[in-house]
Amino acid sequence: MKKDNKKVIYWLLTGCFLIFIMVIVGGITRLTDSGLSISNYKLITGTIPPLNETEWQEAFELYQQYPEYQKLHSHFTINDFKSIYFWEWLHRVIGRVIGMIFIIPFIYFLITKQLTKKTIKKCLVLLILGGFQGFLGWYMVKSGLVDMPDVSHYRLAAHLTTAFLTFAATLWVALDLFYPSKKSVNIKFRNLIVVSYIILVIQIIYGAFVAGLKAGLLHNHWPLMNEGKFIHHTVYALDPFYKNLIENPSAIQFVHRTLAYLVVVSILILWYESRKLSLSNLQKKGINTLLILVGFQFLLGIFTILYAVPLWLGIAHQIGAFFLLSAMTFTLHRFSK
Numbered sequence: 001m002k003k004d005n006k007k008v009i010y011w012l013l014t015g016c017f018l019i020f021i022m023v024i025v026g027g028i029t030r031l032t033d034s035g036l037s038i039s040n041y042k043l044i045t046g047t048i049p050p051l052n053e054t055e056w057q058e059a060f061e062l063y064q065q066y067p068e069y070q071k072l073h074s075h076f077t078i079n080d081f082k083s084i085y086f087w088e089w090l091h092r093v094i095g096r097v098i099g100m101i102f103i104i105p106f107i108y109f110l111i112t113k114q115l116t117k118k119t120i121k122k123c124l125v126l127l128i129l130g131g132f133q134g135f136l137g138w139y140m141v142k143s144g145l146v147d148m149p150d151v152s153h154y155r156l157a158a159h160l161t162t163a164f165l166t167f168a169a170t171l172w173v174a175l176d177l178f179y180p181s182k183k184s185v186n187i188k189f190r191n192l193i194v195v196s197y198i199i200l201v202i203q204i205i206y207g208a209f210v211a212g213l214k215a216g217l218l219h220n221h222w223p224l225m226n227e228g229k230f231i232h233h234t235v236y237a238l239d240p241f242y243k244n245l246i247e248n249p250s251a252i253q254f255v256h257r258t259l260a261y262l263v264v265v266s267i268l269i270l271w272y273e274s275r276k277l278s279l280s281n282l283q284k285k286g287i288n289t290l291l292i293l294v295g296f297q298f299l300l301g302i303f304t305i306l307y308a309v310p311l312w313l314g315i316a317h318q319i320g321a322f323f324l325l326s327a328m329t330f331t332l333h334r335f336s337k
Helices: 006-031 053-063 067-072 078-111 117-143 153-178 187-212 242-247 249-274 281-306 311-334
Strands: none
Touching: 006 078, 006 153, 006 311, 053 078, 078 117, 117 153, 153 187, 153 311, 187 249, 187 311, 242 249, 249 281, 281 311
8 A cells, every 4th residue: 555645645634624623713712711611621521511400500610619700700600601611612622533533543544554654753743742732721721720810821822832833734744745756945035934934933922922911902003002102101011121022911912013014024025035036836826825815814913903802803813824824834845845
């Protein structure tokens, strides 16, 4: 049987699709404040939600023991609780499904010898990333069960960014199998894409910081911040200064705004420089797709700020970031291999 065949590629792309769904549901979970509704972690039995009123009451009483209920949701009825419980439960179940979709076919492909040694090593890295992502999810939730009714924005950023990078790594391995032939590489242009990629990942991290600190609810004006200022005085309110960049919601929103311009400029530079090169059809499509997606994402970011992060816009903005990272990964691959 041929190694690294189409079935292996379809398996990896299925994993990519499921991670995409996981990120969407994770975004809904966060924006509906559902993430702390399940305060325990049971790997097997946790896949089954409460099935009768007695079980629902037990789950609700457990929720009532933690800061989110006591400080924010003390007015909740059991029906309110059920609505937030659903999203966190679905998020966790999808995570378990992704684990099975990765592990079971991987074992099958190993037994039937359908993977090359190189692909086996890459897939083991993907499995480690997936397991680490699950751990970070638990670690993030744990931070919101102690004193404050919110998860650590650092842990949220680690959880979200790892999900994005796990997706990108899975897509990269699939692309390696889909386009196995090597070609000459323009090192200078490839490095330009790497720089743009790094800027985009930093922007995604700051997007998670914005979400974790609810910084999108501040300064709902564009292109200037409140009081018609480019840099509002609250941006540099903390001392020492570096704390503003990682803990001050106003400063974090400002950095996220500023990085958005940088992401756009970096992709415009890629597009401009690519016109000087002789490109394959796929390389042209990659660059053009980046240009279109970054425009849409920039507009989504503006409207998300102006309307103070309504649910649908917050999710759309997160999906935009996901598509942009996908296009960047594809383009980097086409200019690297």
